[in-house]
Amino acid sequence: MSKRVELKNHQQEIFYFRLRLAISVGFVMVLFGALLVRFIYLQVVRHDYYQTLAESNRISVVPIVPNRGLILDRNGVVLAHNYSGYTLEITPNKTKDMEATIDELSTLIEIAPRDRKRFKKLLAERRNFETLMIRSRLTDEEVARFAAQQYRFPGVEIKARLFRDYPFGEKTAHLIGYIGRINQTDVEQLEENDLAANYRGSDYIGKTGLEQSYESELHGTTGVEQVEVDSGGRAVRMLSRTPPISGNTLVLGIDAKLQEIAEQSFGNYRGALVAIDPENGEVLAFVSKPGYDPSLFIDGIDPESWDELNNSPDHPLNNRALRGQYPSGSTIKPFMALAGLFYNIRSPSRTISDPGYFTLPGSSHHYRDWKKGGHGSVGMFKSIVISCDTYYYGLATEMGIDNIFNFLSRFNFGKKTGIDLEGETSGLLPSQEWKMKRYKQKWYAGDTVSVGIGQGYSLVTPMQLAYATATLANDGVGFKPHLVREVRSPRSNESRLIESKPEFDLKLDPAHLDLVKRAMVAVTQPGGTASQAAAGAPYRIAGKTGTAQVVGMKQGEKYDAGKLSERNRDHAWFIAFAPAEQPKIALVVLAENGGHGGSTAAPIARKVLDYYLLGKVPQPLPDAAGDEGEEND
Numbered sequence: 001m002s003k004r005v006e007l008k009n010h011q012q013e014i015f016y017f018r019l020r021l022a023i024s025v026g027f028v029m030v031l032f033g034a035l036l037v038r039f040i041y042l043q044v045v046r047h048d049y050y051q052t053l054a055e056s057n058r059i060s061v062v063p064i065v066p067n068r069g070l071i072l073d074r075n076g077v078v079l080a081h082n083y084s085g086y087t088l089e090i091t092p093n094k095t096k097d098m099e100a101t102i103d104e105l106s107t108l109i110e111i112a113p114r115d116r117k118r119f120k121k122l123l124a125e126r127r128n129f130e131t132l133m134i135r136s137r138l139t140d141e142e143v144a145r146f147a148a149q150q151y152r153f154p155g156v157e158i159k160a161r162l163f164r165d166y167p168f169g170e171k172t173a174h175l176i177g178y179i180g181r182i183n184q185t186d187v188e189q190l191e192e193n194d195l196a197a198n199y200r201g202s203d204y205i206g207k208t209g210l211e212q213s214y215e216s217e218l219h220g221t222t223g224v225e226q227v228e229v230d231s232g233g234r235a236v237r238m239l240s241r242t243p244p245i246s247g248n249t250l251v252l253g254i255d256a257k258l259q260e261i262a263e264q265s266f267g268n269y270r271g272a273l274v275a276i277d278p279e280n281g282e283v284l285a286f287v288s289k290p291g292y293d294p295s296l297f298i299d300g301i302d303p304e305s306w307d308e309l310n311n312s313p314d315h316p317l318n319n320r321a322l323r324g325q326y327p328s329g330s331t332i333k334p335f336m337a338l339a340g341l342f343y344n345i346r347s348p349s350r351t352i353s354d355p356g357y358f359t360l361p362g363s364s365h366h367y368r369d370w371k372k373g374g375h376g377s378v379g380m381f382k383s384i385v386i387s388c389d390t391y392y393y394g395l396a397t398e399m400g401i402d403n404i405f406n407f408l409s410r411f412n413f414g415k416k417t418g419i420d421l422e423g424e425t426s427g428l429l430p431s432q433e434w435k436m437k438r439y440k441q442k443w444y445a446g447d448t449v450s451v452g453i454g455q456g457y458s459l460v461t462p463m464q465l466a467y468a469t470a471t472l473a474n475d476g477v478g479f480k481p482h483l484v485r486e487v488r489s490p491r492s493n494e495s496r497l498i499e500s501k502p503e504f505d506l507k508l509d510p511a512h513l514d515l516v517k518r519a520m521v522a523v524t525q526p527g528g529t530a531s532q533a534a535a536g537a538p539y540r541i542a543g544k545t546g547t548a549q550v551v552g553m554k555q556g557e558k559y560d561a562g563k564l565s566e567r568n569r570d571h572a573w574f575i576a577f578a579p580a581e582q583p584k585i586a587l588v589v590l591a592e593n594g595g596h597g598g599s600t601a602a603p604i605a606r607k608v609l610d611y612y613l614l615g616k617v618p619q620p621l622p623d624a625a626g627d628e629g630e631e632n633d
Contacts, residue, residue, distance in 0.1 A: 064225055068164065069247030085162075087137075087138065090134055102119075108145050109138065117302055136299055171263045178294035178297045180204065181203055226239040249490055254283065258284055273289075273608065274588050276469075277470075277586075278585075287321065322419070322461065323461065324461055324590070325427055328548065330544065333544060337519075338516055339404060341512040354369060354388055354391065370389055381522070386529070411467075411471055472513075478502065482500070485498055521580045524540075524576075541580060542576060542583075570596075571590060576602075
């Protein structure tokens, strides 16, 4: 059987070989073409972008935090400044076992439980690659001890930082405020206002007081350093530096010694004091008692301290001068008298007979005067001096709530004063419209009676009452109150004065003003409700005492402080300006649950006036006693 022989087609094999070779060459060429295109794209088209990335690996941009501006009183006394100190800081992403590291660190440097709690709070809020402080204000010995053992603690380092210090502590806490760590809310606000870039590297921002309201002046401008680094991230050399610009210095109208005397004069009383220069609106003293230690908040307050402050029955965090709302009591009477004269409802010569109570026409309800049996025949001058309630019950009723609202609004009652602090409240000047909106009820005549003596629905803040008193002292010309008098640049030493312009001129009748002012002077003379507190003063004081009820009394029931708990006793007020002929200072004192204005609030004011006008610290005054009017005011 013969074998079949198959012959190869060499031509066909060569053809396929060449085809495969051409495809392979083409494929390789396409790959080389793609690489060439990619190379051109990276080296030509995207050259600038990748050069920037390469430079960023070689060059580190480090923000330089500016020094925060100082806060000084009118005489150059430092109220807030910075000092340098050492901190112990941990970078979380460089630390394998955080708890073990902290435990080991505590054998070298004291780390209290509050430090651990604060650190854990920061750890939850911040990014892992940021350094977080676990201890601040290290001593030189602690720094040396850690430096010798630093090799054992990767991700832990000592840093030098600036700290904020408040030399007067709680005496200026509500005025100066404090700074605190920047939180997420702060970040969002900075980004919204396009300020985030200027806070790179910054840990702190103003939270309350002047630290908050003048943050833009105090923070300064962040600087930048460009540093060349090696592959290990270590600095090799500095390439360029744009220095930071320190924040501006704030110079206040506050007199630090006056502030200190005012705060100390309260003793154990809670309350507020605001003193103003009536000629320009500068605030001379601003006290809210009790205060708090602002340094507690700088690095983040620990839970125990927060609970102690927040749950205290004394409410030390409440800015009473700015936010406290109280019945004005009899301090409203000089303004009510001006209103009666303004509307021609009462003349200076008209008198009323005071039987010790007032009765609305058609009613059997008695609104009692503070003095049982009354004051007899009372005119406007005498009504202010002895603080006759019956006179003002009748005056308010004749005037009506609409006229009361319209006139007192002119003195800025029921409105914010616009002082350069955040968080001010507006008090309450009631009206028919307000009551209908708030309670869905009409206004009754009995509501007006109580407003006439600063009770009922009406509420004021000490700041508002101080503004109104300064306006009265300045013959009806009102200057907006302000704490900062000058902003000073530390770089150029140039100063920018805060202009004091009149906000309004009430154009009150000089004869009306003269009557009310003379009566207020008589309040501090023998027979007046503040005579003992003003005794022996070499200058004349115009003042008015006030007592604001905390709890209401039943008809016919006599007020007896001894039967009430301390916090249910009346508040004590005193408003004043001096010298009466040409006022240089107007002030308001509120002593919470202090009882009578003449015996509690007025002596505090006297100490402040003596220092400001005479340049000396007055001796403690004896308790005022024996004045006829002090039973009420």
